[in-house]
Structures are given as C-alpha cells and as structure tokens.
C-alpha cells in the first residue's frame with residue numbers, strides 16, 4: 001500500500017511515505033483496522049489514510065517506550081550525540097532530493113517546470129498546503145532542532161554545591177525524565193515534533209508521539225528517518241488517532257509510566273491536558289495559542305514595519321502561533337502604513353503550494369475558513385472596513401484571500417481570540433500608554449512585536465509587553481536557539497535554547513562522612 005501510494009505522489013524514496021503507526025520498531029495498523037482519511041487542503045482530495053488507533057495501541061506504545069528507556073537512558077552522551085547528528089544528516093541529505101513537478105504532481109516530470117526539492121517538502125505541502133518554499137524552510141528549521149540538541153546532549157552538566165556544614169559534599173546529576181508523550185499541531189507538521197523530539201532523545205528519554213490527524217505523514221516520515229539514523233526500536237513510537245483522541249490523550253496524561261507530557265496546540269486543549277496530567281503529577285511543557293500584538297509607533301521605519309508585518313502576519317497564510325493578530329498603528333502614520341501594506345499584500349499569489357508562483361497556500365480546512373469568516377464579519381459588523389480581500393476564494397480547496405481590515409475598533413472578537421488566518425486587523429492609537437494597555441488586554445502572552453527608533457521606548461515597551469517573546473524592529477523571531485514560549489494562557493515552559501532541561505530532572509547526591 002505504502003509503496004503504490006508513494007509512487008502515485010512521485011516519491012523516489014518510497015519508504016518515506018509511511019501509512020501506519022509505529023510501535024516497538026514495527027509499522028502497525030489499528031487493532032480494529034479503522035483508518036483516518038487525510039486530505040490535501042488545496043484540493044480537498046484524499047491523499048491517503050493512517051490508522052485510527054485507540055487506548056490499547058497507546059498502552060502498547062507506552063510499554064515499548066518504557067522497555068527501551070532501560071537501555072536508552074544509559075547510552076553515553078557521546079553516542080547519543082552521534083545518533084542525533086545522523087538523524088539531522090538524513091533529514092537534510094542531498095540524496096533525498098527528488099525531481100518533482102509543480103501543480104500536477106501525478107504526471108511525469110517535465111524539464112522546465114521541475115524545481116529540485118526534498119521529498120519531505122512535498123509530503124508537507126500535500127498534507128498541510130504550505131508552499132514548497134515554506135516547506136523547505138520548515139524542514140531546515142526542523143533539522144536545526146535535532147542538530148542543536150545533539151550538541152546539547154554532551155553538555156548536560158551537574159553541579160557541586162558547597163555544603164553549609166562540615167563533612168558533606170553536595171553534587172547534582174541530570175537524569176532523563178523518562179517516557180515522554182509528545183502531542184503536536186498541524187501548522188508545522190515537522191518542526192513542532194523535532195522541537196520536542198530533539199531534546200527528549202538527547203536527554204535520554206523515550207517517546208510516544210501523537211501527531212495531528214491532518215498531517216500525520218510528515219511525522220511518520222520523520223520517524224522513518226530517525227529509524228534509519230539508528231535510534232533503537234521502541235525509543236520513538238507513533239500513535240495516530242482522530243476520533244479516539246480524547247481517550248488517547250487521557251491515557252497519555254494519566255498513565256503512570258509516562259513521566260512528561262509536552263504539547264503544542266490550542267490553549268483549550270492545553271488546559272484539558274494540564275488538568276489530566278495533574279492526577280499523576282507529570283512534568284509538563286505546553287506551547288499554546290497566541291494573539292500577538294504588532295505595534296507601529298510614529299517614529300518607526302515604515303518600510304521595515306511594512307515588511308515585518310507582511311511576514312509576521314501572513315507567514316503560513318496566518319497560521320502560526322506567533323502571527324500578529326492585532327496591528328496597532330499610530331494615527332500619524334496610519335494612512336501611509338495601511339496603503340503600503342495593502343500594496344504589498346496585493347502582490348501575494350494565493351494557490352496550490354505545489355505551484356512555484358504561489359506565495360501563500362490554503363488554510364488547513366473548512367473549519368479554519370469558517371472561523372476567519374466569523375472574525376471578519378464580527379469586525380465589519382462593528383465598523384471595520386475591508387481594505388483588501390475579506391472573503392473565501394471560490395473553487396476547490398480551503399483558500400481565503402489575504403485580507404486587511406482598517407479602522408478596526410478594539411472590542412472585536414479577533415482582539416481576544418486567535419484568528420489563525422490571513423487577516424491583518426489595523427487599529428489606530430494615539431499614545432504609548434494607551435497602546436500598551438490594549439496590547440496587554442488579553443489572556444494570551446506568546447509574542448509581541450513593535451517598531452520604534454527611540455531607544456528609550458524600545459526598552460520600555462519590550463519590558464512592558466506581557467509576552468514570552470518580543471520582536472523589537474523585527475517581525476521574525478523564531479529559531480532553534482531562542483527560548484521559545486509564552487506567559488499567561490499561552491503556555492508553560494520554554495523550548496529551544498535551554499529546552500533540554502525540560503526533559504531532565506535534577507538529582508541531588510549528598511556525600512556524607514567526608
């Protein structure tokens with residue numbers, strides 16, 4: 001099945017298109033044979049199926065992770081680093097490049113319409129919809145987490161701590177936390193997994209991954225590459241599920257073998273998993289939703305602010321947790337900023353991610369379109385004007401026109417809820433004090449951005465924004481090396497940078513009688 005499926009999509013390396021879950025080193029169907037249909041958001045057509053697994057398969061995966069933990073936790077940091085670096089190499093290896101075609105991927109490649117790309121990019125574009133360029137950027141981003149944490153594996157140092165009394169020596173050692181449950185969203189099908197998998201494996205943990213039902217193939221391809229890189233059977237397990245997600249999630253949070261739950265996704269699901277994880281006092285890290293403010297002050301470099309807003313707002317068609325959701329512009333530069341942003345947005349080309357002309361792909365599904373429509377209708381009903389776009393694009397697939405709403409009043413739904421779509425809401429302000437109050441008036445606290453050339457203001461505003469990450473004169477903050485995460489209801493813990501600590505426990509060993 002996997003092989004004919006891969007051939008249908010023009011994948012030379014057929015092993016990368018896996019259509020089963022992965023438990024204890026074996027590709028597995030659901031016990032009852034049930035499947036989940038996965039479709040291409042650009043066409044609405046099914047691209048394949050994966051198993052609809054349940055509690056029993058989840059328990060098997062947890063047991064496999066527990067069994068393999070016994071040996072994996074004792075692997076030396078040096079060997080661990082080597083295996084992780086092999087994983088990074090197979091993720092970026094040039095021999096994985098393929099000839100693929102734009103638009104009609106089922107036809108034979110033709111010489112002049114064939115960009116060279118990586119098979120993982122193609123899988124991601126097919127199931128998520130993002131453009132091949134964005135998919136390529138994501139695979140690079142994805143592998144950067146594996147590389148970063150491979151290097152961290154050899155630096156998980158303990159401490160010696162001077163004792164307050166004679167005869168005692170205090171030493172700490174860092175130990176892997178144990179079996180980790182990894183639950184991730186569809187918007188970055190690969191990078192949101194490796195951001196967790198990298199530190200977990202490097203720390204010596206073993207894992208059960210529960211990928212999103214919308215984009216399971218990227219997750220399964222990652223696992224296949226990890227297997228080839230040399231991770232032993234049972235170290236990485238994958239349970240695919242959709243309808244059974246409630247009971248699978250409960251099992252992952254309540255099973256006593258699992259010692260850590262790490263989740264990226266919406267705040268609503270984060271809260272549910274948080275409460276379920278409390279019963280067994282698990283270590284947790286949650287990267288949840290956002291509603292980022294983006295502020296353009298009167299002293300801003302407007303060219304830079306327009307570029308920053310276009311990138312920050314419309315990256316992945318507005319479907320990132322750190323996308324600007326509310327754009328506050330000082331009244332004195334409002335008209336100029338709005339018209340220049342509109343000119344920039346008018347150059348966007350919306351379409352299939354496989355088309356090399358496309359700059360912005362579809363939204364993930366119709367539910368996503370519906371939410372964006374509701375936010376636009378709510379803002380327009382309260383007095384906002386549609387400067388550009390404003391509606392769904394007719395035809396197959398779930399496309400929404402890149403949109404700018406001007407004169408948006410502060411009391412609209414998108415001020416408090418994550419839109420997760422290509423809608424820039426422009427809100428006028430007069431003073432720094434007023435805009436900070438508006439920017440912080442939300443339960444979210446993931447990222448915040450602003451443009452100003454006044455060094456005093458830059459410090460003041462950066463310190464005053466109630467968020468985990470600030471972009472001061474930049475609309476792009478993400479990389480493997482930053483402490484990624486939010487405050488308030490946007491999350492708990494940090495990924496990237498010092499993120500390996502999230503997968504380790506500090507143990508004190510006090511030596512007496514010295």
Ligand SMILES: NC(=O)c1ccc[n+]([C@@H]2O[C@H](COP(=O)([O-])OP(=O)(O)OC[C@H]3O[C@@H](n4cnc5c(N)ncnc54)[C@H](O)[C@@H]3O)[C@@H](O)[C@H]2O)c1
Pocket residue numbers: 183184185186187188192210211212213245246248249250264265266267269270272273287288289290320321322418420446486490491
């Ligand atoms: N803070 C971050 O780093 C970050 C990064 C990417 C995405 N996100 C957020 O993710 C959201 C979009 O992704 P999504 O729609 O996939 O989010 P989601 O919360 O619906 O799903 C995330 C994951 O949780 C699973 N899930 C859903 N219900 C569950 C349940 N009852 N029990 C266990 N698991 C369950 C899903 O299948 C998926 O694997 C947005 O809110 C976005 O801001 C946050």
Ligand SMILES: O=CCCC(=O)O
Pocket residue numbers: 187188319320321322478
């Ligand atoms: O969607 C959220 C993650 C995006 C990022 O890591 O930049």
